[in-house]
Amino acid sequence: MTSFDAIVIGGGHNGLTAATLLARSGRKVVVIEADDALGGAARSFEFHPGFVSPGLAHIINRLDADVLSALEIDHSTTHVTAPTVALSPTGVHAVLRGAYGETIDGASREEAARFADFRGKLLFQAGIFKRFLKRRPPEVGEIAFDDLKSFATAGLHLLSKGREEGRDFLRMLLMNVADVADEYLTDDRLKGLAAFDATLGIHLGPRSPTSLLGLYYRLTGEVAGATGAQVVAKGNGQSIAALFDAAATKAGVAIRTGTHVEKIVADRGRATGIMLSTGETLTAPAIISAIHPQATFMALTDAAEIGTGFRRAIGNIRTRGNVAKLDLALDRVPDFPGVARADLAGRLVIARSIDHVEQAFNPAKYGQFSTDPVMEITLPSLTDPTLAPDGACTLSALVEFAPYALADGWEKGKPAFLKIVLETLERYCPGFGASIVATHFLTPADMEERYNLPGGHWHHGELQADQLLINRPVNAAAGYATPLEGLYLASAGSHPGGGISGLPGLLAARQILSEKRA
């Protein structure tokens, strides 16, 4: 039996963030990772000899500055803000440059002005949310002074822009993205892009109520202080996983990869350690689970150690993924007609219009995949040449909608859906099919299996109004501490949510550091 001050289950970027922070505070910390290497969904992997995928996350747009500085990670060398190309079947594309379209190419001057209004409004409103993303959610019934202060400053900030802004914020807060986009924009490519960005990774169509929240969430992210900016993820030694891995190692975190946690050891409502599949037991006063909350409580925790209501709430977290991940090895750099070579290194989005996204979503409601999917595409090897052999190229795409619980099952559905995805790409990149060397395709079912991600949901639970803030992942565990004393949550399933931010890990570590040591 080995004892530590803290045990972190799951070596994804959030687990590593929490572990590093705790280690830097002088605690003896160990990270247990089931996979052979750290990084989780942010870890790059070779999917064909010589071809490396950046991992599930191929765009970095919300890596938190506080996380980076707390971990002493220097991410500044990677700041080449990637453009977004809203692809059009006509070959006349719109290109958003800077941080979420500070300038736009390929749209009329009037439309560009309208987009600027739209962007400005959303960035302002997202900024109000942002205040709440970097702190522990308030505890209803036990509102602390700090919480009141943050409510008050958010309110004052809103009012400082005039009553009109306050009214507009409350009006738009729970609207759907389609109505807002229609209100501001006329260009289907831009409206389609907004609809896509709002719903990526969320089981909502652009006309579903509250779908604007997804876009707000995206616009709370920043790169090097530029809100809404994005970079294409690198791989291998420069991957996010590698940076976090190095920070953890430097902080003196003990790391055990290829190690499976069998169960969380608990007695009378207090977690005291973990048992590994080897039978070895590690003990610590604080156990931080940086894996999906359902994996934590349904698989690792004895039902006899948690309440009926709590376990029921955890089991009811809505966490069915809707996104498939495609990685292609290409023998040459593909040619997307109408896209400048330099812009190929950015993000290419296939979402022709709001209707396109909505219609792609419709079948997902009934357990069917979209026959005309929407997707975002990157060519990561153009940003990080180490990902592909010379002259060759990798293509990465996040494709929706691909519901986790496919009515006919993914065994049958996967080849059929892959064929549709490749045909869709072919329409925007004629002849590219001949350049495919290898294909690697993950459905939500595959992600569940590969990443121990219930439902294959990268947010570790739907990022919707009912599963945010004080209700993320469930009310009784919203403050990182859980009803099982000594057990903390630090995954994307906790506030503020998914994406490569490190914030759940940071806030969980702060919570532990703020408590008296047991």
Next chain:
Amino acid sequence: MMHLTAFNRAEQGHILTPRLETPFHDQLAALSETNDWYSWAGYKAPHSIFDTELEYFAIRSTSALFDISPMVKYRIRGSDAARYLNRLTVRDVAKLGVGRVHYTAWCDDHGHVLDDGTLFRLATDDFRLCCQERHLPWLLDSAGGFSVEISEETAEIAAVALQGPTAFAVLEAAGFAGVETLKPFQLAEFAHADGSVTISRTGFTGDLGYELFAPAKAALSLWDRLWTAGSGFGLKAIGYDALNRARIEAGFIVANADFITADAALRADRERLPDEIGLDWLVDPQKPYFNGRDAILRARTKGTLKHVLVGLEIEGNIPAEGAIVYHRGKKEVGLVTAAIWSPLAKRNIAIATLSRPFGASVTDNLWVEIYAMRELQYQKLMKRVRVVSRPFVKLDRRSATPPGRF
């Protein structure tokens, strides 16, 4: 093909019998002189059979048969049954031996009592849980992660309570050989007809008594067997009103009468922790984790318990049912939920819920205001009360083993 209207009507046949009849109903109906029925968990149950006063004295002087079939009964079986019940209920199930029964309670995650009841350990992995309210969704939700099978057997199992000083003599006369060895809260199987009956030395009267559980189809023959044997021992069939008097004397509480169960409470401040309804002694902090543990222990540590359930002795002889309890005759501090003039204790007794610290650290200068209706005019009586321990009546014959024949 049946016409749609006719089909719908056939489907709605249940509305013709809004009250279900228990397996003993035919005998009860035949004996009933008062024809005074009420609804107990959807079943037709007697308030009285012939005379509440005489029925009460049957419990205390001879013996009484009371149909408890409407009591909600769950069967919990499986290799994890004991572990499951230990997480579900506040008392330590590991300490409940096979063939034993214990009184217990269960709470939601916030420590609020969902119900109280009795848990019968029929075998190592086989339990029966009896209670007032229905809980199947909660029991099933609690089963996640455990290897257990849970079924409701309220309708399948007929149950009857045989209570009173001659209860043992009746069983003996009925030929249940070996029943004399049963200690309080012990159970055993006995042959009956072509099957068996489970007899436990339990009851809700504080008297010598037994409860008998048998398959519904064996109910009538079981009743007849007892009734025949009881003819020489003053056995009477009784209704709830008589039983209620006996249970108040014994100091037992009734869910949704003396406290509101957490599931039934519409108002947030009506929910109760075990310590707030006198069930603190059931809660075992040393046993493995159970639902509500954190909240109960936190309330104890922080001293945030808000209510207390107490026994009261009230001056005079007018039952104080529903009376408001006052401190110094002015400040409203609680409510009487059950009260009778106790013929056995010769005292005016009551069960009441008070707001702490009244009833806990402050027990002097408490009063109840009784509205005594006297020929269409209320007479308001302000009576002094004393907080006393329950039970109000303690009978040695309840626990003497072997039991007396009287």
